[in-house]
Amino acid sequence: xxxxxxxxxxxxxxxxxxxRYSPAVRSDGLLFVSxxxxxxxxxxxxxxxxxxxxxxxxxxxxxxxxxGCTFDDVVDVTVFIVDPQxxxxxxxxxxxxxxxxxxxxNITAVGVTWLYGFDFEIKVIARxxx
Numbered sequence: 001x002x003x004x005x006x007x008x009x010x011x012x013x014x015x016x017x018x019x020r021y022s023p024a025v026r027s028d029g030l031l032f033v034s035x036x037x038x039x040x041x042x043x044x045x046x047x048x049x050x051x052x053x054x055x056x057x058x059x060x061x062x063x064x065x066x067x068g069c070t071f072d073d074v075v076d077v078t079v080f081i082v083d084p085q086x087x088x089x090x091x092x093x094x095x096x097x098x099x100x101x102x103x104x105x106n107i108t109a110v111g112v113t114w115l116y117g118f119d120f121e122i123k124v125i126a127r128x129x130x
Contacts, residue, residue: 007031009062015043023063026128031067035080035123036060037115045117049087050094053120057098060122069126071100076125077107082118084111091120 007024008016016023024033036059038045038052046052064070081087088109105124115121 007063007067009059009066011041012059012062015039015041018043024067026067029128031064031069031073031126031128033060033063033124033126035078035121036063037118037121039118045119049090049119052118053091053094054097056118056120056122057095060124061098064124064126067126067128069128071098073126073129074105074124075127077105078123079107079109080112080115080121081109082112082115082120084109087119 004022005026006022007026009023012023021034023036024031026032036056038055039059040046040055046055061071064073079091081091
């Protein structure tokens with residue numbers, strides 16, 4: 001097995017080591033980004049939903065940037081939402097701040113019952129620019 005080509009954003013490696021996962025892995029021109037939540041630097045959740053979603057996108061963008069990507073390079077998105085029936089519209093309003101212009105990536109939204117104290121998580125696959 002080849003060694004994983006892991007990408008770490010600046011300043012958050014200790015958090016990933018503590019939780020034993022890689023923020024992103026490069027493979028064959030693609031970047032597979034682990035789910036990003038609205039965590040502060042110490043790993044605790046932002047308490048307010050809008051701020052938590054913004055922080056999740058900010059954390060995601062930091063991982064993408066560490067690999068030389070932007071959200072424009074994202075081709076596949078999966079979001080996980082606790083209680084999507086009451087939160088989806090609010091989350092989607094905040095997400096527009098980060099989503100960019102058409103053509104948009106595809107998306108799968110999944111309702112979940114638990115996200116380790118968070119209400120929103122986003123994971124993506126991006127193509128790495130040449």
